[in-house]
Structures are given as structure tokens and as C-alpha cells.
Amino acid sequence: MRIAMIGTGYVGLVSGVCFSDFGHDVICVDKAEQKIDMLKAGEVPIYEPGLDVLMTKNVAAGRLSFSTDLKTAVDGADAVFIAVGTPTRRGDGHADLTYVMAAAEEIAQAVTGYTVIVTKSTVPVGTNRKVQEVVAAANPTAEFDVASNPEFLREGAAIDDFMRPDRVVVGVENDRAAEVMAEIYRPLYLRDFPILTTDLESAEMIKYAANAFLATKITFINEIAGLCEKVGADVKEVSRGIGLDGRIGNKFLHAGPGYGGSCFPKDTAALARIGQDHAYPMQITETVIRVNDEVKKRMIEKIRDACDDRLNGKTVAVLGVTFKPNTDDMRDAPSLSIIPALIGGGAKVRVVDPQGKAEGDALLPGVEWCDDPYAAVQGADVVVLLTEWNEFRALNLTELAGSMNSARMVDLRNIYSKSQALKSGFETYVGVGR
Numbered sequence: 001m002r003i004a005m006i007g008t009g010y011v012g013l014v015s016g017v018c019f020s021d022f023g024h025d026v027i028c029v030d031k032a033e034q035k036i037d038m039l040k041a042g043e044v045p046i047y048e049p050g051l052d053v054l055m056t057k058n059v060a061a062g063r064l065s066f067s068t069d070l071k072t073a074v075d076g077a078d079a080v081f082i083a084v085g086t087p088t089r090r091g092d093g094h095a096d097l098t099y100v101m102a103a104a105e106e107i108a109q110a111v112t113g114y115t116v117i118v119t120k121s122t123v124p125v126g127t128n129r130k131v132q133e134v135v136a137a138a139n140p141t142a143e144f145d146v147a148s149n150p151e152f153l154r155e156g157a158a159i160d161d162f163m164r165p166d167r168v169v170v171g172v173e174n175d176r177a178a179e180v181m182a183e184i185y186r187p188l189y190l191r192d193f194p195i196l197t198t199d200l201e202s203a204e205m206i207k208y209a210a211n212a213f214l215a216t217k218i219t220f221i222n223e224i225a226g227l228c229e230k231v232g233a234d235v236k237e238v239s240r241g242i243g244l245d246g247r248i249g250n251k252f253l254h255a256g257p258g259y260g261g262s263c264f265p266k267d268t269a270a271l272a273r274i275g276q277d278h279a280y281p282m283q284i285t286e287t288v289i290r291v292n293d294e295v296k297k298r299m300i301e302k303i304r305d306a307c308d309d310r311l312n313g314k315t316v317a318v319l320g321v322t323f324k325p326n327t328d329d330m331r332d333a334p335s336l337s338i339i340p341a342l343i344g345g346g347a348k349v350r351v352v353d354p355q356g357k358a359e360g361d362a363l364l365p366g367v368e369w370c371d372d373p374y375a376a377v378q379g380a381d382v383v384v385l386l387t388e389w390n391e392f393r394a395l396n397l398t399e400l401a402g403s404m405n406s407a408r409m410v411d412l413r414n415i416y417s418k419s420q421a422l423k424s425g426f427e428t429y430v431g432v433g434r
């Protein structure tokens with residue numbers, strides 16, 4: 001199959017590279033010249049474990065290339081994937097479809113022969129039909145079908161998720177498009193990964209329902225964590241106790257600083273908005289959004305409390321700023337609301353993150369970047385564990401405590417235990433829900 005992948009962000013680049021590894025001929029297109037220049041030079045513009053190796057392998061095999069020229073990439077392709085961003089539209093919570101529709105118009109001008117135009121971006125129900133209309137209007141003679149193929153990969157584990165998915169969802173309107181999609185995903189069919197073929201609307205809805213459910217699960221345990229603190233229970237025990245129930249499952253039950261990232265905040269906002277547009281308020285999702293905001297505020301209170309209620313003049317060392325480990329993605333990371341609040345309260349903030357500096361530098365003005373946790377805590381009043389990178393999981397707590405001005409730990413990921421911290425010389429340890 002010949003595939004054009006429009007958009008080489010976290011989803012487009014991983015998908016393009018993995019499709020080429022399936023044996024397809026893939027051209028990845030992006031408007032950002034700098035990204036394409038880097039990719040042509042063999043550099044990966046994002047941090048995603050394993051992506052560099054797989055990319056180099058498939059470029060060398062002649063199956064994978066990069067271009068800013070959408071027209072040439074789309075010309076003669078069997079399938080064109082739209083994997084551009086769908087951020088929250090300013091002001092109203094809707095998914096901003098500007099990039100998707102602009103790509104659809106450009107694709108319309110460039111298609112030759114029968115082509116399946118596949119939307120991989122997360123888009124509201126009805127968008128694939130709009131894409132269909134836009135393409136038909138821009139090029140009435142184009143021979144094409146649309147397909148919805150939402151992506152479920154997780155940043156930080158994206159290649160494994162793409163190559164060994166829990167399921168692939170394909171929304172189509174006819175057999176012809178279904179056959180092209182089946183051919184593209186044939187290596188996964190052969191290995192018995194479930195491929196779910198639906199109509200367009202159901203496929204679009206599955207993506208939002210999945211993300212809203214996961215955001216709800218996280219928020220549920222975060223709310224339980226708050227109550228655990230009031231009643232003297234330990235949320236880690238509670239998570240384990242409920243997670244062993246097969247109907248509940250143990251994933252997404254780790255209490256923490258509230259969900260963030262490139263998907264959950266914008267997708268829950270978009271789903272709530274879709275509900276409002278249909279006069280069918282998504283009450284659970286709307287509550288989840290509100291509770292998650294409160295969770296983040298509670299984290300700021302925890303840090304303030306650890307500073308004896310006075311941030312002014314204190315030095316806070318923050319370990320981890322990306323929204324989760326193994327990515328450089330800072331979009332809607334909890335650090336972006338927590339750190340400015342600390343600085344606003346007069347604290348001096350030092351941060352360390354294995355991959356976050358390139359993105360985080362501009363987003364976190366006023367922080368001091370350090371190279372390692374031990375340097376960050378020198379003379380600090382509080383250390384805050386914000387992102388659970390492996391690098392922060394086995395720190396020498398005695399050394400940390402010994403170099404701080406006052407040895408206080410706020411562990412927003414529950415990596416350590418109170419007894420461990422106190423034994424190592426910390427005077428206070430505060431976790432989440434314990």
C-alpha cells in the first residue's frame with residue numbers, strides 16, 4: 001500500500017513509521033519545514049522511546065520518507081491519513097477542526113485514482129462526513145471514500161501500543177474502503193489483534209468515550225484519595241483492594257496530581273461541548289473536568305502547607321514537569337498550573353526533568369533548570385515529586401535530605417512511603433491520599 005501521513009506529530013510520526021515497518025510505502029508530510037528538515041537528517045523532533053531506531057531502519061529500507069509537499073505525497077496514494085492537531089478552540093471548549101479541514105481541502109486537490117481519506121485525529125462525531133463534503137466540493141471528480149481510524153497510542157509507549165494494540169477501530173461506509181483499511185492493518189489481523197469495524201459515527205464516538213472513561217477513572221480515585229486523607233485511609237491500599245476486582249481492573253487507579261496531557265483535558269472538554277450542542281449535558285464528564293481542576297488546586301495547597309503556609313522566600317525543588325514520564329510533551333501538564341502558582345506565591349522554583357527542558361523552557365518562565373535531582377534540592381525547603389520518571393524512583397533519600405535546608409517531601413505520585421522518607425532524615429513526608 002502507498003500511504004501519505006499528513007501531520008508528523010506524536011501520532012502521525014509514530015503511525016507513519018509503524019506503517020512503514022508493516023511493509024507499506026509511507027510519505028510523512030508536515031507543514032513545519034523545520035520538522036521535516038530534522039526528519040530528513042535522521043533526527044526525531046519528539047522524544048518517544050524506540051522511535052529513532054525504527055525510523056532509521058525503515059528509511060534505510062526505502063519505505064519511509066518525509067516531505068513538506070503534500071501534493072506529491074498524496075498523488076497516487078491508496079490511503080491518506082489526517083493526523084493533524086485538534087486542540088481546544090479558544091473560548092468554547094470545542095475541538096478546533098481548522099487544521100483537519102485545511103488538510104482535507106489540500107488533499108482534495110491532490111488525490112488521483114481511488115483513495116481512502118482516513119481521519120486519525122481525534123474529532124467530534126460528524127467530522128468525517130464534513131471531510132467527505134469538503135473533499136467532494138473542492139474536487140467533484142475525486143474518487144474517494146472517508147474512514148475514521150481513531151488512535152489510542154499512549155505517548156511514552158507509543159510504538160508498542162501501535163504494534164500491539166488492544167484494538168484497532170475502523171469506521172467505514174462501504175466494503176471498498178474497508179478492504180483498503182484491512183490491507184493496511186493486515187499484519188495486525190494476522191497476529192490476532194482485534195480490529196473493530198463500525199460506522200463512521202460510532203468510531204468517532206468510541207475515541208471520546210474511551211478518553212472520557214479513563215479521565216473519569218483517574219478522577220474517581222483522586223477524589224477517593226482526598227477522602228482517604230480526611231478519614232485516615234491509604235489510597236494505595238484502596239486502589240489495590242478495588243483494582244483486584246476484575247470488573248474494575250487495576251489500571252488508571254493511581255492517585256496523583258490530576259490528569260493533564262495532550263488528550264484528556266481537550267477531549268473531555270470537547271465531549272462536554274458535543275453534549276451541550278445536542279441539549280444532552282454530559283453530566284459525569286462535566287463533573288470530572290471540574291473535580292480535576294480542584295485536584296490540581298489541592299496539590300498547590302499541599303505544597304503551601306509543607307512550606308508552613310508561606311511560599312514567599314521558600315525554595316521548592318520540583319522533580320518532573322512533563323505530563324507523564326517518557327515523553328517531552330508539556331501540553332496541559334499539571335506542572336503548568338502548579339509551578340506558576342508557587343512562583344506567584346513568592347517561592348523560588350528549581351526544576352529537573354530528563355526531557356522537559358526543550359518544551360518547558362518557554363512555558364515555565366522564572367524557574368531555574370537543574371541537571372539532576374541532587375543539584376535541584378541543594379538548600380531547598382521542599383522537594384516535590386511531580387512526574388514519576390524512572391530516574392526519580394530510586395533516589396538516595398538520605399543524600400537528598402542531607403543537602404536540603406529543611407528536609408520536606410511532597411510526593412504527588414506516591415513513589416516513596418512516609419516511613420522510608422522519615423527513616424532517611426526527612427522531617428515531613430506528604431503523599432496523595434495517605
Ligand code: NAD
Nearest residue numbers: 007008009010011030031032084085086099103121122151
Ligand atoms: P501534534 O500537534 O504533535 O502534531 C500535529 C502536526 O500536524 C504538527 O506537526 C503540525 O505541524 C502538522 N500539521 C497541521 N496542519 C497540517 C497540514 N495542513 N499539513 C501538514 N501538516 C500539518 O499532534 P498529535 O499529538 O500528534 O495529535 C494529533 C491528533 O491525534 C490529535 O487529534 C490528537 O487528539 C490525536 N491523538 C493524540 C494522541 C497523543 O498521545 N498525542 C493520542 C491519540 C490521539
